[in-house]
Amino acid sequence: MSRVVINNLSVRRGNKLAVDNLSLTLEAGKITALLGPNGAGKSSLVLALAGVLPVEGGTVEIDGQLVSAKAPEVIRAAGLAAVPEGHRVLAGLSVHDNLLAAGFGHKASVAEEAVADVYGIFPELAERKAQKAGSMSGGQQQMLALGQALVARPKFILADEMSLGLSPLIVKRLMGVVVKLAEQGTGILLIEQFTHIALKLADEANVMSRGRLTFSGAPGKLIDEPDILHRAYLAQ
Template sequence: MQALEIEGLIVRRGVKRVVDNVSMSLRPGTVTALLGPNGAGKSSLVLALAGALPLEAGSVHIGGRRLSGLGTEAVRAAGVAAVPEGHRVLPGLSVDDNLRTAGHAHSRAELDRALDEIYSIFGELAERKSQRAGSMSGGQQQMLALGQALICRPKFVLADEMSLGLAPLIVKRLMGVVERLAREGTGILLIEQFTAVALSLADHAIVMSRGRFAYSGEPRRLIAEPDILHKAYLS
């Protein structure tokens, strides 16, 4: 499987460059932890990679296929699925209808198989197929949001602050799914407030500050030299 290659990416929101000339490679079957303070540009990077924010410059490729300039549906169809911050589900629809809506591009047979896979990963959702998504707990909604991304069977998942506001037990559950996905060959970009959790899972770590990458390298170095991360939060 080919890597997701990002080269010279620049994203502007208003007059501000929120992503400023960053490059990286996300490899299949690996977890890359993206760390840094609020406002560093992490979420903007995810939205740009997902096709939800326009690029001022730079390129995004999988192999020879260019993704930059494509919309969100085309990016998902190419194998890149984002899980944006904030448990984004359709609150008035049932769990099952949320997943079916996310998997609308599948044939009926493919969708049935994909649903079975999601429900095997998240038994909690299987027990609540007919429950309205908005009536579930925050942790259950986050599982559903991740399930919506996974139903398109992506090659790469961009997960933005999945653990925000959730109990430690739910965080452990979600991170277990991240580990499983990586073992099965999915490339994961993980933005995570709990740096120790993210670094324990990561094969590669990036620290972002003011739209740029302040560090890109081994997770163990960030554990051994915490000042690298602390400087990013203080800059």
């Protein structure tokens, strides 16, 4: 089974370790929730896993292939795609061109096919192919951001705060897609401010505070013992 093995990873932001010796394994077909207060280091972890931020120490392997400190496109090709916080789409480009741009590096026919698959998942985007991404609603832009990750046909998706600022209906729509992707075998790292949503969907839950994991285990334990989460938020 496919897995991402993160081993003792450290990431520096300025003069502090935003991620401090963190170890975590993501598995194919599983939703792994990562919860924690603002500033805990969750986004720094995602950016380092995606190759955008440099790694200070430790390793990341995808199915035994060392990808830490590799270029973002190498990591993407190895099967890991990030949906960074804040639905960063190319606002001046059309929906279609945003998706094609995400397929850069693939043969044109392969990219076209992957883009068609994204339209299958999100008919909302198919209806808006020619629309400028920046003129869409926040929810539609978030669908596009997830669609851009899917164009790479990733084995693993890192979803950073996808629901931020979106209506409950859109969040439900996005989470439905996340669950379906997991059922089809994609491994998901789900970072969520709405902890109750993440805990309902996740197979495993982790709590991060000050760059470290303070809890790893069954989501049900965090539901039964909310103090574990509260302590992490107070410690930050």
